[in-house]
Amino acid sequence: MTSAGRRLVVIGGGVIGLSCAFEAACAGWDVTVVDPQPGRGAGWVAAGMLAPTAEAHFGEEALTRLLVAGAGVWPKFAADLEFAIGGTVGFEVTGSLLAAKDAGDRSDLIRTLEFQRSLGLNVEELRPAALRSLEPNLSPTLAAGALLPNDHQVSNRLLLAGLVRACIESGVSFVHEEATALGWSGSMATVQLGSGDSMTSESLLLAMGARTGLVESTLGPLPIVRPVKGHILRLRGTEPLLERTVRATVRGRNVYLVPRRDGELVVGATVEERGFDERVQAGQVFALLDDARRVLPGVDELELVESACGLRPATSTNAPVIGRLDDGPVLIATGHYRNGILLAPLTAQIIASELEGRRHPAADLVAAAEIPAR
Numbered sequence: 122m123t124s125a126g127r128r129l130v131v132i133g134g135g136v137i138g139l140s141c142a143f144e145a146a147c148a149g150w151d152v153t154v155v156d157p158q159p160g161r162g163a164g165w166v167a168a169g170m171l172a173p174t175a176e177a178h179f180g181e182e183a184l185t186r187l188l189v190a191g192a193g194v195w196p197k198f199a200a201d202l203e204f205a206i207g208g209t210v211g212f213e214v215t216g217s218l219l220a221a222k223d224a225g226d227r228s229d230l231i232r233t234l235e236f237q238r239s240l241g242l243n244v245e246e247l248r249p250a251a252l253r254s255l256e257p258n259l260s261p262t263l264a265a266g267a268l269l270p271n272d273h274q275v276s277n278r279l280l281l282a283g284l285v286r287a288c289i290e291s292g293v294s295f296v297h298e299e300a301t302a303l304g305w306s307g308s309m310a311t312v313q314l315g316s317g318d319s320m321t322s323e324s325l326l327l328a329m330g331a332r333t334g335l336v337e338s339t340l341g342p343l344p345i346v347r348p349v350k351g352h353i354l355r356l357r358g359t360e361p362l363l364e365r366t367v368r369a370t371v372r373g374r375n376v377y378l379v380p381r382r383d384g385e386l387v388v389g390a391t392v393e394e395r396g397f398d399e400r401v402q403a404g405q406v407f408a409l410l411d412d413a414r415r416v417l418p419g420v421d422e423l424e425l426v427e428s429a430c431g432l433r434p435a436t437s438t439n440a441p442v443i444g445r446l447d448d449g450p451v452l453i454a455t456g457h458y459r460n461g462i463l464l465a466p467l468t469a470q471i472i473a474s475e476l477e478g479r480r481h482p483a484a485d486l487v488a489a490a491e492i493p494a495r
């Protein structure tokens with residue numbers, strides 16, 4: 122039985138909210154998730170790459186250390202989740218490849234590899250022949266490549282479905298409504314729902330991704346999180362064209378191709394500053410397909426089954442915000458930008474520790490990543 126004071130309301134049932142809900146429920150908290158469509162959000166239109174190496178960017182060295190820590194907890198998280206649901210979430214330890222289409226892309230690749238090595242990340246440069254011996258379906262005209270042995274993948278949709286199921290089996294309740302307003306008084310936090318009902322709790326976790334700023338709030342200033350649009354495509358063939366994720370640069374443009382064992386190929390993703398615009402635009406779909414087929418000619422034969430857009434939640438530093446607001450009843454976990462799936466398990470551990478009044482060691486990595494680069 123759950124003791125009084127161990128009640129948690131999570132606003133937002135995306136990958137972050139669900140991971141936190143599952144972790145807290147396993148620790149004995151009485152958890153309710155508020156979301157009209159749990160298991161969706163930005164994670165639904167993600168590719169599921171777990172890429173601490175490929176997502177290491179200049180000026181984000183501290184964030185990279187957080188990403189590496191996030192990757193480190195994935196194997197156990199996947200095993201625990203799969204045990205809880207008695208099924209797979211498609212966690213695949215395959216490594217990833219980088220590929221450069223032409224000489225200019227190769228120069229960028231070499232600079233990137235030097236930077237990744239300077240951070241102690243494991244990268245192995247590959248000549249085109251070695252690239253194609255690993256992935257024979259790649260274009261014969263690629264200029265260069267690299268193996269990233271520590272960048273893996275999970276099936277994002279199996280993961281989200283698995284998290285919903287694991288939450289239900291751990292006793293988490295779901296309220297399928299929109300949160301319209303947030304506030305607190307004394308030691309209690311309150312959330313108003315679209316139906317006009319309200320809920321109060323000693324602990325409230327905001328995990329609303331890009332929508333963090335859209336809900337009315339008297340909680341004081343919330344972190345500024347903006348939506349960064351990404352187009353992503355799902356294609357399907359009878360069998361996989363690749364064994365591992367390929368992240369390519371094609372004349373300066375980035376494209377990634379993420380194969381699933383069932384023949385699905387996820388192709389993404391654009392990075393667009395367009396506010397809350399979720400329209401799928403022909404030009405962006407064309408560009409993704411054009412780049413993808415230059416890297417993997419067999420794309421031409423695949424069925425295009427879905428084109429969609431997601432809104433990544435980004436802060437000004439690209440680092441997430443994870444922790445408690447002003448020592449009150451409200452916690453927040455948002456701003457994971459391109460790394461929501463990678464960081465979901467570690468975020469859940471940090472939040473679960475905070476609920477128990479303990480500081481998780483990785484909270485220092487989050488704090489360091491939040492400091493703007495100079």
Ligand code: GLY
Pocket residue numbers: 170351389390433458459460
């Ligand atoms: N994590 C890859 C992306 O955000 O496109």
